[in-house]
Amino acid sequence: xxxxxxxxxxxxxYEDAEQLKKAFKGWGTxxxxxxxxxxxxxxxxxxxxxxxxxxxYGEDLLKDLDSExxxxxxxxxxxxTLCPAERDAYLVNEATKRLTxxxxxxxxxxCTRSSDDLFKARQAYHARYKKSLEEDVAYHxxxxxxxxxxxxxxxxxxxxxxxxxxxxxxxxxxxxxxxSDKAYNDEEIIRIISTRSKAQLSxxxxxxxxxxxxxxxxxxxxxxxxxxxxxLRAAIECLKTPEKYFEKVLRLAIxxxxxxxxxxxxxxxxRAEVDMERIKEEYHRRNSVTLDRAIAADTSGDYEKxxxxxxxxxxx
Amino acid sequence: xxxxxxxxxxxxxYEDAEQLKKAFKGWGTxxxxxxxxxxxxxxxxxxxxxxxxxxxYGEDLLKDLDSExxxxxxxxxxxxTLCPAERDAYLVNEATKRLTxxxxxxxxxxCTRSSDDLFKARQAYHARYKKSLEEDVAYHxxxxxxxxxxxxxxxxxxxxxxxxxxxxxxxxxxxxxxxSDKAYNDEEIIRIISTRSKAQLSxxxxxxxxxxxxxxxxxxxxxxxxxxxxxLRAAIECLKTPEKYFEKVLRLAIxxxxxxxxxxxxxxxxRAEVDMERIKEEYHRRNSVTLDRAIAADTSGDYEKxxxxxxxxxxx
Numbered sequence: 042x043x044x045x046x047x048x049x050x051x052x053x054x055y056e057d058a059e060q061l062k063k064a065f066k067g068w069g070t071x072x073x074x075x076x077x078x079x080x081x082x083x084x085x086x087x088x089x090x091x092x093x094x095x096x097x098y099g100e101d102l103l104k105d106l107d108s109e110x111x112x113x114x115x116x117x118x119x120x121x122t123l124c125p126a127e128r129d130a131y132l133v134n135e136a137t138k139r140l141t142x143x144x145x146x147x148x149x150x151x152c153t154r155s156s157d158d159l160f161k162a163r164q165a166y167h168a169r170y171k172k173s174l175e176e177d178v179a180y181h182x183x184x185x186x187x188x189x190x191x192x193x194x195x196x197x198x199x200x201x202x203x204x205x206x207x208x209x210x211x212x213x214x215x216x217x218x219x220x221s222d223k224a225y226n227d228e229e230i231i232r233i234i235s236t237r238s239k240a241q242l243s244x245x246x247x248x249x250x251x252x253x254x255x256x257x258x259x260x261x262x263x264x265x266x267x268x269x270x271x272x273l274r275a276a277i278e279c280l281k282t283p284e285k286y287f288e289k290v291l292r293l294a295i296x297x298x299x300x301x302x303x304x305x306x307x308x309x310x311x312r313a314e315v316d317m318e319r320i321k322e323e324y325h326r327r328n329s330v331t332l333d334r335a336i337a338a339d340t341s342g343d344y345e346k347x348x349x350x351x352x353x354x355x356x357x
Numbered sequence: 358x359x360x361x362x363x364x365x366x367x368x369x370x371y372e373d374a375e376q377l378k379k380a381f382k383g384w385g386t387x388x389x390x391x392x393x394x395x396x397x398x399x400x401x402x403x404x405x406x407x408x409x410x411x412x413x414y415g416e417d418l419l420k421d422l423d424s425e426x427x428x429x430x431x432x433x434x435x436x437x438t439l440c441p442a443e444r445d446a447y448l449v450n451e452a453t454k455r456l457t458x459x460x461x462x463x464x465x466x467x468c469t470r471s472s473d474d475l476f477k478a479r480q481a482y483h484a485r486y487k488k489s490l491e492e493d494v495a496y497h498x499x500x501x502x503x504x505x506x507x508x509x510x511x512x513x514x515x516x517x518x519x520x521x522x523x524x525x526x527x528x529x530x531x532x533x534x535x536x537s538d539k540a541y542n543d544e545e546i547i548r549i550i551s552t553r554s555k556a557q558l559s560x561x562x563x564x565x566x567x568x569x570x571x572x573x574x575x576x577x578x579x580x581x582x583x584x585x586x587x588x589l590r591a592a593i594e595c596l597k598t599p600e601k602y603f604e605k606v607l608r609l610a611i612x613x614x615x616x617x618x619x620x621x622x623x624x625x626x627x628r629a630e631v632d633m634e635r636i637k638e639e640y641h642r643r644n645s646v647t648l649d650r651a652i653a654a655d656t657s658g659d660y661e662k663x664x665x666x667x668x669x670x671x672x673x
Contacts (some may be wrong), residue, residue, distance in 0.1 A: 137611075160476065165511050173515045176552035187544070192491075195511035196478045199489045228503070236492035 044317035044353035054089035055321060058097055063091070063104075071111045071217070072343040075118065079351035084124050091122070108292055113302045113344040120310035122353065129154065129162035130169055132193070132307065137181040142274055144186050146307070148247045149177055151193035152279035153286070156200055180208075185226040185269045192235035193276060199238040209244035210252075213239070216245070220260050225270050234273070239280055244279060286318055288323040291332065300339045305348070313351040319353060360669035362635035363397055370405035374400070374413055377406070377421075386425045386623070388659040391434065396666035396671040400440050400630060407438070429618045429660040436626035437667065445470065446485055448623065449510070449525055453497040460502050460588055462623070463494055467509035468595035469602070501542040501585045508551035509592060515554040525560035526568075528553070532561070533569045536576050541586050550589070557562035562597060570662060600632055604639040605650065616655045629667040633671055 057078050059256040064071040082090065094102040106118055120128055129150050136146035151159065166174035175195050182190055212233050219227040221225045233245065262275060263273040278286040287308050294308070296303040314319055331352045349355065373394050380387040398406065398618045410418040422434055436444055445466050452462035467475065482490035491511050498506050528549050535543040549561065577590040594602040603624050611618040629635055641650040649670045656664060665671065
């Protein structure tokens, strides 16, 4: 499901590090070389390149990329080069800062990562920020948003396939009752959404659909002002069908006047190695144009090249 | 700080397994031999004995202990023999069952384990119960108890020594304000108690003490009916001075008419390898009698022998 294209024979990480060092030297930066290397290495390989770079030059590859590159291209290369756990920690930290605050990024990270990956992000947060991820999320949110986001981000969901159908029926009825009463911030809704395994939740939502006449998502349609309700709905989408959620984020980012590079970069950098092929299928189905073409039409230069490389356009 | 006494030369785990198998054979069980072996092996060694036992006899040592032993002696041997993560998972699971429900055990486990150990208990819970620990805790609690216990049990606190004094002052004032208003279930109190590192919390509570005239614990003195307030107070004690909390649990368990073996067993089995020496000091200081003597006076037989061995009485 990864869209990443790694060459059949990958160079030694020291060689990659040396090439990158060369790309930074002289009159201008050689962006093509940076893309050719980094956009075609998996997380473990990128980690080795960073280690080799530090060992060979006593410098941090990320710092050099930060100083050599700029703008949207810089952001996509940096996010991509980070290992997934560090990247998630970085994104959540950014999402708790005033100027880049985003309940959506916190929710998306909490609901679309595997339990192990979410926990690794919490470990990486300790290492990098000398605090816990949840203390920053709890501190920088309030009211209903905190009530929803803290349990989502601290969850360590069971990942087996076992489903308790009696429980699914019972909890579908609880969800339906609370939603009918418009009690969207009810603690029982939050408990069910934030603690149950994805398999169990899927059974619950199927029962909801079968016995209450609508998909839960339809019953949660919000007017544009209700930010909490929109976030709750998106959390359910992320847990149930992440590829549909990400398709929608990409669609809105690309359609937006001027393109929302912030969202586009984040989704490509975080999903390329996970489920980008599924997201591309979904995008094509929904928009009658491939994601490659949509991105090519809306972006340009090195940023465009890097995005296209990450979503698997062209050869490694 | 562990009270465990391990012999200078520990037998091969296969030999220990063989001795245990012999202890089960014949007319009666040889309890002394069981104590002699298991009460003098650390967690890693007990794990090897279980593995060796399974390899040699195709049977689960825990199941054999369960069928050979009985009553309080059985419980202490079983809890002790489990590895710490499995034991914590077992205790929390038990604490969510109707007949053995205990908000206190959940709180105690959440607040006195290291962040890593608490997370390992969550992993062990997945493996053993095919569910997440927090989904059972959230499902089987409600109201203010759920509001406090779920964030406590899902926390992954930062464990460094760094302290932000400005934040400590600010949050001491928040705590004081909410407590003055008797808003004990306020979400800010719960956020601070459940997310901050123990070092940060300690600075906050010191500031509270210095600037508001009382220890926070004094301001939270509850009449006997307010179970939530007592639990909140105990959570703060567990986070701040676990040895004092455990001394009190032991004191009340031993003083109780007939002794509360449930609490006595749990505290000895969970703390022997962690901080039992500190708890013993605290106990002696507070009761003018050593814990050894208090236990010897209130218990008997193999149960007494096992408890005394675990708290370091006599030789390995």
